[in-house]
Amino acid sequence: MDFRHDSNLHDFREQVRSFLRERLPADLAGRKSGSRSQRPDLMRWQRILDDHGWGAPYWSKEHGGTGWTVQQRLVFDEECAAAGAPTQDNFAQKLVGPVLNHFATPEQKAEHLPAIFKGERLWCQGFSEPGAGSDLASLRTQAALDGDHFVVDGQKIWTSYAHQADWIFLLVRTDPAAKKQLGISFLLVDMKTPGITVRPIVSIDGRHHLNETFFDKVRVPVRNLVGGQGEGWKLTKFLLNNEHASTADLPTLFRLLRLVKETARQRRVGDAPLVRKSEFALRLARMEAEVQAIAVLVQRVAAMEADHSPQAHAMGSILKIRGTELQQRLSEFLVEALGERGAVSRLAPAGATGDAAEDASADLQASEREAQAIAAEMFFRRASTIYGGSSEIQRGIIARSILDL
Amino acid sequence: MNFNLTEEQQLLQDSVRRFAERSYAFAARTALVQAGQGGSAQNWQLFAENGWLAAALPEAGGGLGGSVVDTALIAQQLGRALVIEPYLGCAVLAAQTLAAAASAEQQARWLPGLACGEQRYALAFAEAASNGDPSIVEMQALRSGDGYVLNGSKTLVLGANGASGYIVSARLHGAQAPHDIALFLVDATAPGVSARAWLLHDGSRAADLHFAQVRVGDEALLGAPAGGLAALREGLAHAVAALCAELVGAMEKAIEMTAEYLKVRRQFGVPIGSFQALQHRLADMVAELEVARSMLYALLASIENDSAAQRDHTVSMAKSLVGRAAKYVCGQAIQLHGGIGMTEEYAVGHYFKRAVVADLLFGNGDSHDAASAAVLQRALMS
Numbered sequence: 001m002d003f004r005h006d007s008n009l010h011d012f013r014e015q016v017r018s019f020l021r022e023r024l025p026a027d028l029a030g031r032k033s034g035s036r037s038q039r040p041d042l043m044r045w046q047r048i049l050d051d052h053g054w055g056a057p058y059w060s061k062e063h064g065g066t067g068w069t070v071q072q073r074l075v076f077d078e079e080c081a082a083a084g085a086p087t088q089d090n091f092a093q094k095l096v097g098p099v100l101n102h103f104a105t106p107e108q109k110a111e112h113l114p115a116i117f118k119g120e121r122l123w124c125q126g127f128s129e130p131g132a133g134s135d136l137a138s139l140r141t142q143a144a145l146d147g148d149h150f151v152v153d154g155q156k157i158w159t160s161y162a163h164q165a166d167w168i169f170l171l172v173r174t175d176p177a178a179k180k181q182l183g184i185s186f187l188l189v190d191m192k193t194p195g196i197t198v199r200p201i202v203s204i205d206g207r208h209h210l211n212e213t214f215f216d217k218v219r220v221p222v223r224n225l226v227g228g229q230g231e232g233w234k235l236t237k238f239l240l241n242n243e244h245a246s247t248a249d250l251p252t253l254f255r256l257l258r259l260v261k262e263t264a265r266q267r268r269v270g271d272a273p274l275v276r277k278s279e280f281a282l283r284l285a286r287m288e289a290e291v292q293a294i295a296v297l298v299q300r301v302a303a304m305e306a307d308h309s310p311q312a313h314a315m316g317s318i319l320k321i322r323g324t325e326l327q328q329r330l331s332e333f334l335v336e337a338l339g340e341r342g343a344v345s346r347l348a349p350a351g352a353t354g355d356a357a358e359d360a361s362a363d364l365q366a367s368e369r370e371a372q373a374i375a376a377e378m379f380f381r382r383a384s385t386i387y388g389g390s391s392e393i394q395r396g397i398i399a400r401s402i403l404d405l
Numbered sequence: 406m407n408f409n410l411t412e413e414q415q416l417l418q419d420s421v422r423r424f425a426e427r428s429y430a431f432a433a434r435t436a437l438v439q440a441g442q443g444g445s446a447q448n449w450q451l452f453a454e455n456g457w458l459a460a461a462l463p464e465a466g467g468g469l470g471g472s473v474v475d476t477a478l479i480a481q482q483l484g485r486a487l488v489i490e491p492y493l494g495c496a497v498l499a500a501q502t503l504a505a506a507a508s509a510e511q512q513a514r515w516l517p518g519l520a521c522g523e524q525r526y527a528l529a530f531a532e533a534a535s536n537g538d539p540s541i542v543e544m545q546a547l548r549s550g551d552g553y554v555l556n557g558s559k560t561l562v563l564g565a566n567g568a569s570g571y572i573v574s575a576r577l578h579g580a581q582a583p584h585d586i587a588l589f590l591v592d593a594t595a596p597g598v599s600a601r602a603w604l605l606h607d608g609s610r611a612a613d614l615h616f617a618q619v620r621v622g623d624e625a626l627l628g629a630p631a632g633g634l635a636a637l638r639e640g641l642a643h644a645v646a647a648l649c650a651e652l653v654g655a656m657e658k659a660i661e662m663t664a665e666y667l668k669v670r671r672q673f674g675v676p677i678g679s680f681q682a683l684q685h686r687l688a689d690m691v692a693e694l695e696v697a698r699s700m701l702y703a704l705l706a707s708i709e710n711d712s713a714a715q716r717d718h719t720v721s722m723a724k725s726l727v728g729r730a731a732k733y734v735c736g737q738a739i740q741l742h743g744g745i746g747m748t749e750e751y752a753v754g755h756y757f758k759r760a761v762v763a764d765l766l767f768g769n770g771d772s773h774d775a776a777s778a779a780v781l782q783r784a785l786m787s
Binding site: 001002003004005006261264265273275276278281282284285286288289290292293294295296297299300303307315318321322392394395396398399402403404 | 406407408409410411414474478660664667668678681684685687688689691692695696697699700702703705706709710719722723725726774775777778779780781782785786
């Protein structure tokens with residue numbers, strides 16, 4: 001056990017910073033929102049990373065990645081977030097990519113991996129269904145073999161960014177007779193295939209990230225099956241067991257904390273900055289301590305993952321629960337820090353005649369736009385304790401690992 | 406950060422663990438608590454023989470030259486068994502304050518006795534009005550001839566009974582004295598020193614000390630007259646790390662006991678651990694423990710790497726966060742045990758008692774939150 005500063009990691013951080021200074025274009029920098037970047041930004045940034053040899057920051061060298069240690073990856077994420085760089089396509093980088101690296105045929109790799117590196121193809125995930133949420137293995141979307149194609153029929157839901165995606169990785173039932181988990185297979189599907197319909201779901205943040213995706217006699221070549229028929233559950237477990245350390249989204253916690261502090265410094269209450277209020281400063285102090293603790297917990301989980309420790313699983317669940325709950329509380333705190341302005345959703349449409357004259361020059365000020373984005377993010381953070389295994393599912397995992405039930 | 410124990414650290418942890426499990430089973434502990442002496446002299450000698458008292462002291466002072474990480478490893482294991490001997494008060498708080506304050510010559514003179522267990526000092530810094538803040542000192546040290554005269558009172562001095570000397574903080578008075586806080590090493594038997602001993606809820610002992618016209622020589626002043634407060638803060642940083650580590654150990658053990666109990670206690674014809682309400686409560690306790698352990702590591706890193714100001718901020722964050730976690734976890738451990746958890750003869754309630762005492766020592770959670778808030782206010786209003 002050694003807590004002294006690691007100078008290698010310090011040098012690495014400097015290297016990432018200088019890369020960001022030199023290669024992050026000004027018009028892509030300064031991103032403040034917590035949601036995913038727009039498709040063109042994301043693709044452009046991916047190409048810049050790839051040109052620098054950093055196209056797959058989380059993958060091993062063997063798979064064409066950077067081969068960074070988990071600690072280095074955390075530093076990379078942290079610095080990119082601090083610089084406001086665009087996000088990457090996490091569906092490709094953290095979910096389907098590692099599955100392809102480990103289970104795909106050489107032909108499948110040749111088809112999909114270069115497009116991921118070059119940012120030419122965005123992915124989405126087709127797992128959840130209306131009847132299969134936490135109980136994912138009860139999914140019913142069917143893929144029936146017909147010659148050299150599967151014919152896919154069914155419905156997926158909560159497919160984030162399906163409306164911006166080129167391909168989807170899909171869990172389907174290929175053997176209706178087999179036991180729940182055993183009849184499931186893992187398919188790659190081009191979103192342009194006839195029979196796919198994407199319908200938007202507007203979430204409580206008033207925005208469109210989520211979708212329902214319908215499959216009506218969609219013909220998918222058999223060569224797009226990853227792993228064997230009936231191996232989909234095995235691949236899913238592999239996929240869900242990747243990257244426990246990133247579930248807390250530490251860069252977001254740091255960003256929210258920075259925003260709270262900025263607001264506390266700038267917003268005036270009476271004749272003093274908000275931070276002068278003792279009740280506010282006390283709450284901020286306690287949140288800051290929690291962020292510090294979670295930051296170390298992330299390091300611990302990352303180290304366990306690097307060591308392939310069996311503890312990483314339950315510890316990842318702990319991190320997921322506490323990290324996402326802190327995201328929620330911190331984003332709520334940030335909205336409260338805005339005061340009454342935090343309650344504003346958007347400009348109202350013109351009112352009935354007889355109202356006071358409305359100021360039609362009402363171009364939103366930057367601060368007003370920011371306030372709305374902050375509130376939207378806070379509302380969307382409610383999803384973080386639901387997706388990726390709800391907090392209740394995680395508590396079950398922890399209880400099983402210690403109670404041995 | 407490297408979280409894996411080195412071979413030496415593993416040996417150290419194992420040796421304390423063996424002691425805690427073999428010599429400090431709950432029945433043996435109960436006997437020690439009932440004797441009311443704050444532990445046994447034989448145990449203290451054993452701590453010395455095993456090198457635990459010397460582990461984090463500098464080699465020049467007869468120590469093993471280890472770090473606060475060693476202190477934390479020892480304290481965590483002692484915490485699992487709710488050891489009542491004054492490791493925290495004497496081997497960490499007093500010894501590290503002495504090491505931080507004393508000149509090289511004084512270290513060479515006094516530390517070896519602490520390292521080998523022949524001497525034991527207690528730190529008298531708290532006062533009735535100080536609420537854990539070492540900068541609030543009303544006790545006076547008046548310059549007089551070639552020494553000082555001490556007057557005042559100290560409260561809740563951990564491990565005072567049986568200590569050979571007290572390290573006392575006092576404010577300098579008299580001509581040319583700039584009202585600095587200085588530290589003095591005072592013999593426990595010096596004329597004018599009187600004590601009132603207390604048993605704390607956790608079975609440990611502490612004392613209120615009164616100093617009436619106590620005369621000490623120049624050599625009793627530790628280090629420079631102006632260095633007292635900085636040394637106290639350093640000693641307290643080590644003590645808070647040890648206390649947090651103890652609480653992490655105590656939470657571990659309380660959770661293990663509770664998990665075991667949920668497997669064997671049956672109601673409605675099944676083990677109560679099969680109920681999801683109880684499973685999720687236990688899972689939350691485990692999560693609380695791991696967040697607290699992470700905060701402890703953040704504090705150890707801060708002590709190893711940061712400036713004194715940054716370190717003290719982390720001390721406050723850790724004291725509050727880990728203290729609250731321990732009260733929550735140990736309180737819920739009683740809850741999940743039901744009635745049996747309420748009994749004096751069952752162990753789990755004593756873990757909660759330790760957590761309550763720990764929160765009250767060195768400033769409670771609220772006062773450390775206020776200290777952190779003040780740091781934020783200074784930083785954001787400048």
